[in-house]
Amino acid sequence: MKSDKYSTFTSALKWATSHKKGSLGLLILILFLLIAIFADFIAPHKPDELGLADGLAVPIWLKSLPEYRNLPENVVIMASSNNWNIKSSEGLQLQRSNQWLICNISTNENYLRKVIFLEYPFNYSYSPPRIFEGKLPFTVSVYEAPGSYARLQLYIETPSGRNYEIFDSGSIAYNKSMIDPPARFDARDVSLKLMLGFAPDEDVGEKIFAEEGTYHLRLVLTFVVVNGSTLKVAIGPLYFRILGLAYGLLGTDNLGADLFSNLIYGTRVSLLVGVMASVISVSIGLVVGLVSGYKGGIVDQILMFFTDTLLFMPVIPLLVAVSVFIGKNLYLTISLIALLSWMGFARNCRSYVMSLRDRLFVESAKALGASDIYIIFRHILPQLTPIVYITLVMNVPGAILLEASLSFLNLGDPSIPSWGRMLYNAYYSGAFFRMVWWWIIPPGLMIALLAMSFVLIGQTLDEVFNPKLRARR
Amino acid sequence: MVLFTALVLEFLLLRVLPYYILGIDPSFFFMNPNLTNEQRALIRKTFGLDEPLPYQFVKYVLSLFTGNLGYSFYTRRPVASELMERLPNTLILLGTSTILVILIGIGVGLLIAMKRGGKVDTTIVTTGVFLNSFPAFFLGLLFLLVFGYYFRLFPMAGTVSRPPPQDFFSYIVDYLWHMTLPLLTQLMIGIGGFALFIRSLFITQLGEDYIVTARAKGVSEEKIMMRHVLRNILPPIITVVALELPGIVSGAVITETIFSWYGVGRWLFEASMQFDYPVVQAVLFISIVLTVTSLYIADIVIALVDPRVRLK
Numbered sequence: 001m002k003s004d005k006y007s008t009f010t011s012a013l014k015w016a017t018s019h020k021k022g023s024l025g026l027l028i029l030i031l032f033l034l035i036a037i038f039a040d041f042i043a044p045h046k047p048d049e050l051g052l053a054d055g056l057a058v059p060i061w062l063k064s065l066p067e068y069r070n071l072p073e074n075v076v077i078m079a080s081s082n083n084w085n086i087k088s089s090e091g092l093q094l095q096r097s098n099q100w101l102i103c104n105i106s107t108n109e110n111y112l113r114k115v116i117f118l119e120y121p122f123n124y125s126y127s128p129p130r131i132f133e134g135k136l137p138f139t140v141s142v143y144e145a146p147g148s149y150a151r152l153q154l155y156i157e158t159p160s161g162r163n164y165e166i167f168d169s170g171s172i173a174y175n176k177s178m179i180d181p182p183a184r185f186d187a188r189d190v191s192l193k194l195m196l197g198f199a200p201d202e203d204v205g206e207k208i209f210a211e212e213g214t215y216h217l218r219l220v221l222t223f224v225v226v227n228g229s230t231l232k233v234a235i236g237p238l239y240f241r242i243l244g245l246a247y248g249l250l251g252t253d254n255l256g257a258d259l260f261s262n263l264i265y266g267t268r269v270s271l272l273v274g275v276m277a278s279v280i281s282v283s284i285g286l287v288v289g290l291v292s293g294y295k296g297g298i299v300d301q302i303l304m305f306f307t308d309t310l311l312f313m314p315v316i317p318l319l320v321a322v323s324v325f326i327g328k329n330l331y332l333t334i335s336l337i338a339l340l341s342w343m344g345f346a347r348n349c350r351s352y353v354m355s356l357r358d359r360l361f362v363e364s365a366k367a368l369g370a371s372d373i374y375i376i377f378r379h380i381l382p383q384l385t386p387i388v389y390i391t392l393v394m395n396v397p398g399a400i401l402l403e404a405s406l407s408f409l410n411l412g413d414p415s416i417p418s419w420g421r422m423l424y425n426a427y428y429s430g431a432f433f434r435m436v437w438w439w440i441i442p443p444g445l446m447i448a449l450l451a452m453s454f455v456l457i458g459q460t461l462d463e464v465f466n467p468k469l470r471a472r473r
Numbered sequence: 474m475v476l477f478t479a480l481v482l483e484f485l486l487l488r489v490l491p492y493y494i495l496g497i498d499p500s501f502f503f504m505n506p507n508l509t510n511e512q513r514a515l516i517r518k519t520f521g522l523d524e525p526l527p528y529q530f531v532k533y534v535l536s537l538f539t540g541n542l543g544y545s546f547y548t549r550r551p552v553a554s555e556l557m558e559r560l561p562n563t564l565i566l567l568g569t570s571t572i573l574v575i576l577i578g579i580g581v582g583l584l585i586a587m588k589r590g591g592k593v594d595t596t597i598v599t600t601g602v603f604l605n606s607f608p609a610f611f612l613g614l615l616f617l618l619v620f621g622y623y624f625r626l627f628p629m630a631g632t633v634s635r636p637p638p639q640d641f642f643s644y645i646v647d648y649l650w651h652m653t654l655p656l657l658t659q660l661m662i663g664i665g666g667f668a669l670f671i672r673s674l675f676i677t678q679l680g681e682d683y684i685v686t687a688r689a690k691g692v693s694e695e696k697i698m699m700r701h702v703l704r705n706i707l708p709p710i711i712t713v714v715a716l717e718l719p720g721i722v723s724g725a726v727i728t729e730t731i732f733s734w735y736g737v738g739r740w741l742f743e744a745s746m747q748f749d750y751p752v753v754q755a756v757l758f759i760s761i762v763l764t765v766t767s768l769y770i771a772d773i774v775i776a777l778v779d780p781r782v783r784l785k
Contacts, residue, residue: 309478311716312768314760316726317741318486321753324745325491401608405727408610409742423611432618440618444611451606459602466677 019463025456032450036267043261044248047417051256053247054130056431059438060246072126072209074244079120079217080237087117092223099237105223106143106230118219124242125213128206130187131243137182137236140172147226149173150233154185155220159213164196166208171224179236209242250438253422254429262417263442269418270400270450273334277399280338282345282392286384289349290376294357304350311343319402323411330413333406337399345391349384356380386465393458397451404447419443477534479761484530487754492526520546537758543751545744552755556737562632563729563736567721570656574663575714581664582671587698589676597668604665613658613731620654627654630733655732659725670713674706681705708775715771718763 035042045052053074062068080099092114095102105114140150154167167185169178185192187204198204209215217240225231243256250259292303319336326332356362357380365375406412407420408427422443426432431439508516517523521532536543542552585594604612621629628634628651638644678684679702687697729738737756744752 305475305478309475309482312475312479312761312764313482314720314757314764317738317753317757317760318483320726320742321745321757322486322490325487325748397606401606404608405610408608409727409730420608423614427614432614433622440614444608444615447611448603448607451608452603455602455606462673 019460021456022460025453025460028449028453029457032267032271032453035264036271039264039268043258043264045258045261047257047262047265049257049261051243052258053252053256054243054245055252055254055256056429056434056436057243057245057247057252057256059249059251061249062251062438063246068246070127071246072124072129072242072244073246075122075124075126075242077120077122077217077240078237079240081235083120084118084219085120087119089116090114092116101235102232103221103223103234104230104232105225107225108227110227112223112225114223114225116221116223118221120217120219120238121214122217123213124209124215126209128203128210129242129245130203130205132205132209132241133184133186133188133243134167134238134240135182135184136167136238137179138169139175139177139179139232139234141175141232142173143230143232144228146173147224148229148231149224150231151222152183152235153220153222154238155216155218156208157216157218158208159211159215163218164208166192166196168195182236182239205242250442251436253425253439254431259422259439259442262422263419263446265417266419266422266443266446267450269330269413269416270403270447273330273337273403274396274400274450274454277334277337277341277403278392278395280335281342281395281399282388284338285342285345285391286349286388288342288346290353290380290384292346293350293353294372294376294380296354296357300350304347307343307346310340313340315340316402316405319406320409320411323406328411328413330416333403333412334399337402341395341398345387345395348387348391352384352387353380356383386461390458390461390465393454393461396454400447400451400454419447476761476765479765480534480537480758481530483754483757483761484533487750487757488529489526520544533754542755542758545752546749547744547747552751555740555752556755556759559735559737559740562734563738564721566652566655566729566734566736567659567725569652570659570663571714571717571721573656573660574667575710577660578664578667579671579710581668582675583698583703585668586672586675586679587694589672598672601665601669604661605669607662609658609662609725610727610731612661613655613728616654616658617731627651632733632735655725655728655734658728658732667713671706671710674709675702678702678705704778708779711771711775711778712768715767716764718767720760721763 058068058071060073063071081094081096081101082099084101086094092103092105094116095104101118103116105112134154136152136154138152142148142150149171150169151171152167152169153165155163155165157163167183169183187193187208190200193200193202193204196204198207217238219235219238221233221235223231223233248258248260250263253259253262288303288307292300318340319333322336323333362375362379365379370378403412403418404420404423407418408424410421410424412418412421412424414421420443423440426436426439426443514523521529524532533543540553542556544550545552545555548555581597585597588594617629620626632648632651633644634647634651638647675698683701684697687701692701726738726742728734729736730742733739741753741756743749744756
């Protein structure tokens with residue numbers, strides 16, 4: 001019997017694959033499964049990595065269109081001790097050790113002032129960006145005498161020769177370590193904007209990197225040493241980054257997270273919710289249907305009473321209310337969806353079992369002394385396999401759509417990336433009104449495709465098991 | 474009886490479960506943290522929240538019999554009167570869309586069932602399947618984006634313009650103008666599934682013996698469809714329609730939220746977000762009541778239509 005069951009299933013599969021609709025659905029589904037399984041390898045980033053590029057960056061392939069051609073990509077500069085050009089050091093010896101620049105100054109003179117110029121040229125050949133940021137680790141150690149100090153200033157020189165001071169450590173006259181965390185500077189920083197003479201709402205990056213050409217990062221170190229003291233300054237590798245406005249396969253969202261990675265990881269949630277909710281709801285429905293159909297009488301009445309009661313509950317309003325009141329949790333959502341979707345199947349199952357119960361083969365099995373459990377598992381359950389399979393598949397799209405809708409209303413699990421959540425973010429960060437279609441279309445399309453693949457497979461299975469539907473083609 | 478159990482279940486899910494699992498009391502969310510303990514106690518007492526939960530439940534059910542749906546935590550107004558403001562909007566939007574879905578669905582289903590296997594059938598079925606698996610909110614947003622924002626043909630939000638037009642006729646026009654997009658969304662979501670359902674009903678019937686007999690007698694295809702098949706598939710259609718009806722009141726939560734429709738669905742969503750328990754409970758209660766009644770009515774209608782079913 002068991003082998004027979006499997007052979008019907010495999011033959012159904014065979015039939016489905018020989019069928020256009022079914023094979024299309026299966027193909028899409030397998031594709032999504034592969035994406036879900038290998039999400040870690042396909043997606044270039046974890047979904048919760050933020051600030052990968054500027055917010056609302058366009059997909060990189062859009063740069064082939066003329067209107068986006070010149071958009072900046074991420075420019076990352078690591079200026080370590082080996083990269084700095086020493087312009088003038090006033091005779092000071094700078095040691096290079098493991099990417100760090102170290103200089104030791106001690107003097108016997110009354111007062112010594114040294115200024116060191118370091119320079120790092122780089123090429124920038126895009127349209128103006130909005131934001132740049134960077135960090136510079138350094139330590140300053142002052143030994144013994146008060147009055148010595150060090151000062152670090154970082155400038156950007158534009159091709160036309162204008163200088164912008166983007167970082168100033170101030171005079172440091174005491175031991176100070178800025179390694180962990182390093183000193184940071186950021187074009188979004190209002191005090192930086194004011195220091196450079198811009199208004200707080202202006203984009204500094206746009207003003208500074210307005211031209212294309214060779215820019216210079218200039219590090220100016222000022223050391224003042226008084227008699228008898230030693231000053232030791234170590235400068236780590238400077239990390240400087242211009243945040244791109246074109247990034248990744250699908251651009252970034254408003255917080256600079258990679259949309260493509262989010263899209264890939266969203267597959268997992270949708271599949272998980274769809275399949276788990278469907279399996280749970282079919283199991284509940286099967287048990288209830290079997291018991292109440294086979295037992296009949298008072299058990300049947302009680303079970304059907306509960307089934308009807310649940311059938312009367314409005315699904316979406318209840319889901320919304322409960323998700324808000326109890327909490328946003330993925331497994332809660334799954335169980336609620338399952339809890340509110342098994343009733344139809346239970347009723348189907350019950351009527352089917354009732355019709356089987358009075359058949360001759362059940363009666364003869366009873367006459368032979370078979371127990372109820374034996375009859376249910378051996379004689380009735382195998383007859384139910386087709387509708388179990390069909391319902392199993394047909395329940396998935398509903399669950400997927402429900403989960404997506406809940407996530408869209410921001411009632412999904414906030415810690416898990418999902419397609420509905422992407423659309424929620426897109427909607428509430430104004431992506432819709434900036435024509436950011438690469439943020440909006442993909443998740444919606446993915447939801448529709450995934451749901452459709454299950455519908456197609458389900459319909460094919462339906463036609464396989466219910467020959468009536470194939471009648472008079 | 475069913476109604477009562479549904480109420481118990483609803484109460485369990487909304488009040489008892491959050492209270493015992495998370496220790497959440499409804500008053501927690503709407504009270505100003507600066508209030509003194511006496512003020513808190515007073516507020517809790519006005520809403521009857523100081524009593525034990527079973528007692529609250531009994532009181533709630535008893536007051537339902539008198540038509541008292543409680544007072545909103547937020548506006549402090551009777552829920553029933555607030556409901557009455559919103560109910561017409563939802564009824565108009567969803568009533569129209571449901572009726573249209575049923576009519577167009579039956580029409581399209583009939584059409585493609587008659588031309589089954591042909592090109593028209595395949596195209597419509599494919600479109601139907603695709604539309605059916607489209608998330609409602611996504612479709613709504615696309616409509617809003619394309620027709621509301623880019624072409625500016627339809628308003629972005631609301632039920633009527635602000636300020637509303639004074640004379641009656643232009644008010645109606647304005648109302649319909651605002652209703653177009655939400656209605657279109659509801660239709661697009663609904664029709665696909667419904668037409669496919671009708672089609673499969675038709676096709677299942679076509680294999681029956683009486684059809685073969687009718688064909689053998691030389692009855693025309695149209696007549697077979699309209700007179701023989703349609704009559705036989707009416708009961709399941711009525712049941713499905715009856716199950717759709719309560720949705721008219723609880724509303725399309727998502728569509729209404731997206732289009733800022735001043736209706737019950739959006740109200741429910743906003744009330745949930747504000748932990749406005751009386752409102753949420755009232756909307757759920759009304760929707761359950763309506764499901765129960767509409768299913769009873771459906772049973773009666775089926776008995777009238779189908780002579781095989783007898784009323785006991």
